Amino acid sequence: MIRKIFVATATLSLLLLTGCGQTAPDLDGVDTGKNNVSDATQIAGDTVTIDENKYGNQNTADSANGGKYNSSSDGFQSIYFAFGDYTIAPGMEDHISKNVNVINSAGASRIKIEGNCDEFGTDEYNYALGLKRAKAVKDSLAAQGIAANRMLIVSFGESNPVCSSPTDSCYERNRRVDLRLVK
């Protein structure tokens, strides 16, 4: 008897625990074409498509040639961070010192410091985390005598991964700050 009750309860549990949003019919998306909006009494007119490929289309792959784990350019070394962290690890101090030397030999050029994150995080918070990393590098460079007004920080959040495989070493490489000269 108890075995029957057990089987019935287990089945009910499974059904309830797997219960979730009703999946809508699997419909093929329509992906292209100009659109003239709906019922004329509802919305009117065409929407536009803006092509910004002529802007901001610089190839970032060529910057990842400075060593095994480096995605900075112009001789700089990338700084890497622990999961969810924005403090500079002792092991990265050497990279900071090398970057100070690169800046000192770069004349009056400005330096762009780009904060990056792994894919774990959501929209705004991840961009703020990338920003904190960039700010930590900027502050560290400033502490070694680099003028703050020569440095510009921008967070790219999770938008600029250097690798995409689901491994810890890949995630590590994405939690980084890249440096490059402003040209």
Added chain:
Amino acid sequence: MRYILLLLLSLNLFAVDATLKIEKDVEQRSRIALVDASPVVNEKFFKILLSDLKISGHFLADSTHYEGDINSDYLQPALKSKEYVLKFALTQQEGTKLLVRLLKASDATELFKKSYAIPTTNKAPFLAHKAISDINNVLKYPDISWINRYVVFSRYTTPKHSEILLADYTFNYKKVIIRGGLNLFPKWADKDQKSFYYTSYTGLIPTLYKLNIYTGAKEKITSSEGMLVCSDVSRNGSRLLLTMAPQGQADIYELDLSSGAKTRVTRFNGIDVNGKYVDDESRIIFVSNRLGYANIFKKSIHSAAVSQVVYHGRNNNACDAHGNKIVYSSRESQNSFGKNTFNLYLTSSNGSDTRPLTTTGVNQFPRFSPDGSVILFIKHRGYGSSIGYINLASHQSLLFPLGGRKIQSIDW
């Protein structure tokens, strides 16, 4: 054995999911059947109509795809058990035309008849949404006009590149509206959905633009070193909540569009992001790591005091608000990498009446509909991602499969 039995029964008691509450409301919904009178029977369009009826929470739609004549008042005997029959005829030659007739099932009395037309075929889903929205109004059910709205979203394409798209709520219609470059965080600028704000990375520093989707007119709003996001727009469109970092520190600012004045709303040497107007718009909720992890807080725009809204969860890093209702995403597992569970919770601005909305998977990007009755979210599960909707009143929910590219941000 008894302990296992007890455990399973306990799990059942605490397993809450929106869809599980549906059945008790079934008898309050109208039983309706669809009769396809199109020259070429269109299964896809039928399913869109079916989805619209289901998510409204007001109809118990028969999933049988009946066929018939649009002008005839004859109803098959099987339809007599319904309350309503919706006959529709879709034609897609030289554009798209839709004719609908709503009949009373008992005696075939015509309650509503209307035709719809658009010059192209790819926006046919909007005709379905408009027709169901109209029928819902004819029957005097609470408004569901949110199904007619555009969803705007950004998705990553390649490193440092993204695109911004428009979609209908089911994602059957999709259109790229900004291609190329890195353009992020689209946010509707007005309730009529004529323009949206977005952050462009085409310059040296992030810049906020406003784009008119019909004319292509683009207006620069402001720029900031570090990061810049338009997190919320006031109901009348005159004020924006921005996350900015002019000194390298992410804080929330309010921008008055008429005067151009910026008010710094938060001052914290950590992370403050995701500001959302709450209550009467004199206060905001936001995400902050001031306790050492991401959580939801509240403050008045013009005073310094900050109060905690949420008291559970290991990482509550996204939220949205409508009036005094708050929805947030909460991480409920502790894996640094890989699979975590993120669930959505509904609460109020004073932190009371908290209840879970989801129980499985990774549920993120919660967004209220403009009337606050429905929540949009993105659900990731082992086999892929979906866009989901939860009707708070009816507890009805729906998921629509998404394509492979990662969504960066979404608004509707």
